Amino acid sequence: MLWQLRLTKTRGLAQALVNEGHVRRNGARVLRASQDVVAGDTLTVPLPGGVKVIELIALPTRRGPAAEAQGCYRALDPHGQSAIAPGEPPTPERGHPK
Numbered sequence: 001m002l003w004q005l006r007l008t009k010t011r012g013l014a015q016a017l018v019n020e021g022h023v024r025r026n027g028a029r030v031l032r033a034s035q036d037v038v039a040g041d042t043l044t045v046p047l048p049g050g051v052k053v054i055e056l057i058a059l060p061t062r063r064g065p066a067a068e069a070q071g072c073y074r075a076l077d078p079h080g081q082s083a084i085a086p087g088e089p090p091t092p093e094r095g096h097p098k
Contacts, residue, residue, distance in 0.1 A: 001014075001037055001059070001060075002014035002017065002018075002023070002043075002045060003063060004060040004062065004063045004069065005054075005060060005069050005072060005073060006063070006066050006069040006070075007045055007047060007052065007054075008047075014033065015033045017045065017046070018030050018031075018032065018033040018035075019033065022045070022046050023043065023044070023045055023046075024043070024044040025037060025041055025042070025043055026041055026042050027042070027044075037056060037059070038056070038059070039056050039057060039058055039059060040055070040056065041055070041056045042054070042055050042056075042076065043055075043056065043073075051077075052075065052077070053075070053076040053077045054073040054074065054075055054076060055073060055074045055076055056072065056073050057071070057072055057073055057074055058071075058072045059072065060072045
């Protein structure tokens with residue numbers, strides 16, 4: 001599905017993301033690449049440009065043009081998120097030196 005939606009360049013990259021446990025469907029980790037998805041599901045996918053959170057509007061029947069693929073989902077966070085959460089700077093109370 002990630003490949004058909006043009007979120008990954010190859011099927012292999014899509015499978016690797018799932019197999020490594022990085023993809024979430026409705027908040028739950030996707031455990032196998034063949035897991036069914038339906039319209040209305042929310043997918044969270046870490047990509048090189050940041051984490052993408054999308055809602056599936058329709059399921060694509062093929063890997064078509066980018067415009068066709070983008071019509072199948074709605075970005076819930078159009079600005080994206082960093083793959084790494086921002087942290088607080090170290091403080092002396094936490095045992096870190098100044």
